[in-house]
Amino acid sequence: MRDARVTLVTLGVTDIARAARFYETLGWVRTDQGNDKVIFLQGEGLVLSLFGLQDLADDASLPLEALPRFRGMTLAINLSSEAEADRLFALACEAGGVPVKAPQKVFWGGYSGYFADPDGHLWEIAHNPFFALDAAGRLDLLNQPKDPA
CATH class of the missing domain: 3.10.180.10 (2,3-Dihydroxybiphenyl 1,2-Dioxygenase, domain 1)
Known part of the structure; x- marks a missing residue:
């Protein structure tokens, strides 16, 4: 591992x-x-x-070839709340990122949006209420709190 x-x-x-x-x-x-x-x-x-x-x-x-707008991969930053996702999305766009999809409630029950950096690399900004982040903001799916149900 x-x-x-x-x-x-x-x-x-x-x-x-x-x-x-x-x-x-x-x-x-x-x-x-x-x-x-x-x-x-x-x-x-x-x-x-x-x-x-x-x-x-x-x-x-x-060889260096033309890069497609959608490259079949995204990087993601998971945040602790919808407000944090909105804040970082706005900051990225103010800094020169290109908004692709504004953060919004999504089909899987979370909240996410996408921006492209100045070179077109696609980033997802998300709040996933099913994935708790630790105190340092890291995601560890092997040590998630157990569902009491």
């Missing part, structure tokens, strides 16, 4: 400085690691890496 974790997410971006400013506005903290081609930002239990898009393609030995 120790290998079943994500410790770092790398996003290919067209402007590293702009992307760093965007994520710092959302609360990510820039570290001293990195260089002029990559910036590392610390979050709660995860590091976000911002890498030039062409450099990332080169590093993976893949």
